[in-house]
Amino acid sequence: MSKILVIAEHLGGKLNSSTARAVSAAAAVKADAIDVLVLSDAPDAIAAEAAKIDGVSRVLTIARSDNAHALATVLAPQIAKAAAGYSHVFVPSTTFGKDIAPRVAALLGVAQVSDVMSVEAAHTFKRPIYAGNAIITVEADASHTVVATIRSASWAAAGNAASSAPIEALAIDVTLPTHTRFVELKQGSSDRPDLQSASKVVSGGRGVGSKENFEIIYKFADRIGAAVGASRAAVDAGYVPSELQVGQTGKIIAPELYMAIGISGAIQHLTGIKDAGTIVAINKDGEAPIFEIADIGLVGDLFKLIPELEQAIG
Amino acid sequence: MKILVGYKRVVDYNVRIQVKPDGTGVVTDGVKLSANPFDDIALEEALRLREKGVATEVIVVGIGPADLTAHLRNGLAMGANRAIHVVTADAVQPLTAARVFLKLIEKEQPELVILGKQAIDDDANQTGQMLAALWDRPQATFASRVDIADGKATVTREVDAGLEVIEAELPAVITTDLRLNEPRFIKLPDIMKAKSKPIDSIEFGSLGVEAHDHLRTTHYAAPAKRSKGVMVKDAAELVAALKQKGLL
Numbered sequence: 001m002s003k004i005l006v007i008a009e010h011l012g013g014k015l016n017s018s019t020a021r022a023v024s025a026a027a028a029v030k031a032d033a034i035d036v037l038v039l040s041d042a043p044d045a046i047a048a049e050a051a052k053i054d055g056v057s058r059v060l061t062i063a064r065s066d067n068a069h070a071l072a073t074v075l076a077p078q079i080a081k082a083a084a085g086y087s088h089v090f091v092p093s094t095t096f097g098k099d100i101a102p103r104v105a106a107l108l109g110v111a112q113v114s115d116v117m118s119v120e121a122a123h124t125f126k127r128p129i130y131a132g133n134a135i136i137t138v139e140a141d142a143s144h145t146v147v148a149t150i151r152s153a154s155w156a157a158a159g160n161a162a163s164s165a166p167i168e169a170l171a172i173d174v175t176l177p178t179h180t181r182f183v184e185l186k187q188g189s190s191d192r193p194d195l196q197s198a199s200k201v202v203s204g205g206r207g208v209g210s211k212e213n214f215e216i217i218y219k220f221a222d223r224i225g226a227a228v229g230a231s232r233a234a235v236d237a238g239y240v241p242s243e244l245q246v247g248q249t250g251k252i253i254a255p256e257l258y259m260a261i262g263i264s265g266a267i268q269h270l271t272g273i274k275d276a277g278t279i280v281a282i283n284k285d286g287e288a289p290i291f292e293i294a295d296i297g298l299v300g301d302l303f304k305l306i307p308e309l310e311q312a313i314g
Numbered sequence: 315m316k317i318l319v320g321y322k323r324v325v326d327y328n329v330r331i332q333v334k335p336d337g338t339g340v341v342t343d344g345v346k347l348s349a350n351p352f353d354d355i356a357l358e359e360a361l362r363l364r365e366k367g368v369a370t371e372v373i374v375v376g377i378g379p380a381d382l383t384a385h386l387r388n389g390l391a392m393g394a395n396r397a398i399h400v401v402t403a404d405a406v407q408p409l410t411a412a413r414v415f416l417k418l419i420e421k422e423q424p425e426l427v428i429l430g431k432q433a434i435d436d437d438a439n440q441t442g443q444m445l446a447a448l449w450d451r452p453q454a455t456f457a458s459r460v461d462i463a464d465g466k467a468t469v470t471r472e473v474d475a476g477l478e479v480i481e482a483e484l485p486a487v488i489t490t491d492l493r494l495n496e497p498r499f500i501k502l503p504d505i506m507k508a509k510s511k512p513i514d515s516i517e518f519g520s521l522g523v524e525a526h527d528h529l530r531t532t533h534y535a536a537p538a539k540r541s542k543g544v545m546v547k548d549a550a551e552l553v554a555a556l557k558q559k560g561l562l
Contacts, residue, residue, distance in 0.1 A: 011475055071480065072443065073452055095473040099455045102408070102443035111409050111528035114438050128537070129436050133331040134340050137533040144528055179483040180452040183468070187476035196474060200561070224562060232492070242458070242493065243476045248437075249492055251474065257561045267330075274537070278561060280552065295543040298552050308549035313562060 002031040002122050004088040007079060008038040008050050009070075009096045015049040017197040018092030020157035022150040023053050026090050027158060028119035033057040037082055037170070039075050041068040044167075051164040059167045069182035070096055076103035077174045083108060083145060087122070093149035094196070105147035113138055113148040127151070131248045132271040152196065153254035153275045188241050192218075195244060198227035200257040201276075203246055204239070205231035205269075207262020207283065207302060211239045217261060220306050223313065229253070231263045247272035262302050265290025282306075315462075315484075316422060317360040319394065320415070320429040320441065321374040322350040323385040327434055333536045340534060349388060352430025355490040358497040359460060360428050361393045368462045371395045373422065377414055379403050383513055390508035391500045397511070398422075402518035406525075408436075412444035413523045419449060424485065426467070431456050431489040442489035452482030456491040 004026040009016040019036065026034045035058045036050040043061040051059045060082065066074050079100070083089050089104060091097035093115045105112040118126040123140045125148065140146045195201060202224070204217040214234075221228045229246040230239065246253060248268040254275035261282045263269060270293055273279060281294035284301050291297045298305065325331065326346040333340050349357075363369040374389035376382045377400040386397040400414050415427065432439035446453035454460075454469035458477070461468045462484070471478045472491045482488075518525070546552045556562040 072455070073446070076447060095456060095471075098439050099443065099453070099473075102440035103447040103453065105440070106409065106412060106444035106447035109409075111407055112438070112440050112444075113529065114440065124532075130325070130331040130340065131434065131437065132537055134333050135535045135537050136531045137535075139530045139532055141528040177450070177452075179486075180454075181481045183479040183481055185473075185476060185478045236493065241476065242472050243474060249431075257556070274540070278556075278559060279540075279543070280556070291543070291545075293540050293543075295540070296552060296555055297543055297545045298547075298549070299545070300548075305549050309553060312550045312553035 002029050002087045003033045003085065004029060004031045004035070004090055005083055005086040006034060006036045007089065007091045007097070007100070008036050008046060009092050009094060010038065010040065010046045013042065013045055015046050016092070016094070017157050018094050018097070018152045019050060020053045021152045021155040022090045022092050023055055023158040024155040025116055025119060025150040026088070027055045029088065029122050031088070035060055037062070037079065039067045039078060041065050047167045048164070051167055052160050054159045054161040056161065056165040058165055060170045061167060062170050062172055066176050070100070071180055071182055072100045072103045073180040074176050075100055076107055077176060078172050079104045080107035081172050081174050082170060086145060088146040088148065091149050093151045097149045101147055101149045108145055108147065110144045110147055111140065113140060113146065115151040116148050117151050117154040131268060132274060133267070151252065153252045188243065192221065193225065193227040195227040195229050195246070196251055196253060199255050200224060200226035201229050201246070201253060201255045202226045202259045202261065203229035203231065203263060204234055204261050205263030206233035206237060208234060208239060214239045216303065216306050220310065223310055226257070226259070231266070231269050260290050260294070261306070263290055264288045265293065315369045315426065316371045316373065316424040317363060317369045318415070318418065318422060318424040318427045319353070319357045319360045319372060319374050319389070321353050321357060321376050321386065321389045322430070322433050323347050323376065323378060323382060324350045324433055324435040327351055333534050337533045337535060347385070349385065350430050350433045352432060352434070352490050352492075354497040355492070355494050356428040356430050357389055357392055357394060358495045359490060362495065363462060369426070373398060373424070375400070375415065375418060377402060377406055377411060377518070386513055387508050388500060390511040390513075391504040392498065393504070395511065397513040399513050399515045400518050400521065401515055404525075407527045407529060408438050408440035409444055410523060410525055410527065411441045412448055414518070414521060415441070415445045416448045417521045417523060426462070426484060427487045429487065429489050431491055442487050446487040449487070452486040453489070454480055454482050454486060455489045457488050458491050458493045460488060460494065
């Protein structure tokens with residue numbers, strides 16, 4: 001009898017697609033019930049979105065002004081209480097979930113399974129270690145609640161259900177700490193598709209050469225309707241903001257098309273794109289490691305090739 | 315102010331990991347071991363806080379077998395005042411590591427604990443958050459900037475949406491992201507100096523920490539390989555290939 005609580009990730013009043021991916025992982029457990037928990041100061045619209053996800057039994061909401069920002073110190077005690085009666089608590093393995101889930105696990109006195117790639121059985125999971133260079137099979141103790149983070153890139157988002165699941169407000173009586181406070185979120189505003197969920201991503205690396213030169217990547221991405229990403233080298237060099245970083249310590253993504261332009265392909269970067277459908281590499285160095293994992297490779301100068309690509313697309 | 319720093323020894327990040335053919339683990343015999351890169355960043359940040367006069371003492375903590383002392387000496391050579399070695403032959407899981415740190419906190423009463431956001435061997439990304447929960451104190455994970463003033467830490471965190479700034483009253487746990495700082499290199503005279511710095515050894519068993527692990531690793535496998543790709547000769551050929559796959 002598995003009963004799974006999935007913690008919804010949201011920002012700016014919108015549900016993040018990582019939530020529907022975590023629901024897919026919950027469905028793979030063949031759970032008897034999958035409930036989604038929305039913690040927010042204003043959960044209604046988010047809950048309505050979550051209720052449409054296929055496979056969801058109920059959406060639970062905790063509306064509190066304390067929940068206006070996703071602070072782990074504030075959310076974790078509420079989640080730990082709400083987890084009573086559930087066999088599993090699933091949280092997306094994004095910076096949101098990675099911050100919160102271990103705090104929940106420790107409050108419950110249980111271990112956490114990080115970055116679940118596949119569900120082998122209700123308490124048996126596969127997850128990557130060593131930057132994805134080894135995959136381990138992990139068995140969790142069946143007598144305890146399983147707290148797990150779900151590796152978004154390994155799971156397709158669950159689709160829409162024919163009818164919406166019921167939404168219920170949850171009253172959780174717990175005193176929340178005030179020792180940790182949200183100050184601000186600095187976000188690059190962009191009309192481009194979201195890097196984490198985009199079906200196409202164009203990434204630039206050190207080979208792009210400068211912040212100004214990165215315009216050619218943005219322009220090309222806009223041309224094909226892609227999100228923009230970058231290697232760690234490009235972020236460290238200040239070409240683009242850190243939220244565009246793809247790789248082991250940045251975002252791990254699985255778009256249908258990934259184009260790595262001027263990226264040599266350090267192992268840490270490759271970890272972030274292994275699950276992409278088609279990987280295209282454009283690099284002037286034919287020996288670059290990126291070509292070892294690319295499906296289609298093209299050796300040459302990116303500043304010459306990108307305009308040619310734009311022309312060829314027509 | 316005292317700062318406790320987690321200092322884990324892991325397989326060096328340049329090593330290409332090989333899974334043993336029988337699936338019982340990864341090959342670690344004869345493989346180069348180094349400090350977890352995120353822990354080097356944690357130690358560097360603590361040292362800078364001491365150099366700024368914010369902190370007075372930096373203590374590196376390692377959990378592991380008897381030969382871990384050589385690794386802790388590196389932390390001392392980098393600049394830590396002293397080291398604590400929790401001696402155990404067994405690998406510890408994050409919850410157990412967090413419980414160990416909590417015991418050391420009770421003893422040392424630090425104002426700040428800085429840990430790497432994850433170790434590059436198990437990639438768990440849990441210990442700091444678990445420790446903060448058990449300690450019932452703030453956590454500021456994935457830090458790319460730390461300012462300490464007036465009994466609180468103002469921390470910039472690298473999150474998926476951008477950069478988040480939070481304020482945490484001390485004592486608190488901070489976990490480091492890559493861009494927090496660039497760790498210094500160890501100089502030869504510092505290695506000599508480190509020899510006289512104290513390493514306090516504590517038997518794991520004497521801490522009274524529950525060591526029951528809830529997770530059991532039953533199999534190790536190499537990741538699925540992507541099949542070998544093709545090289546195209548020009549932009550037109552690339553576009554044609556992508557159009558054929560329905561990607562453009």
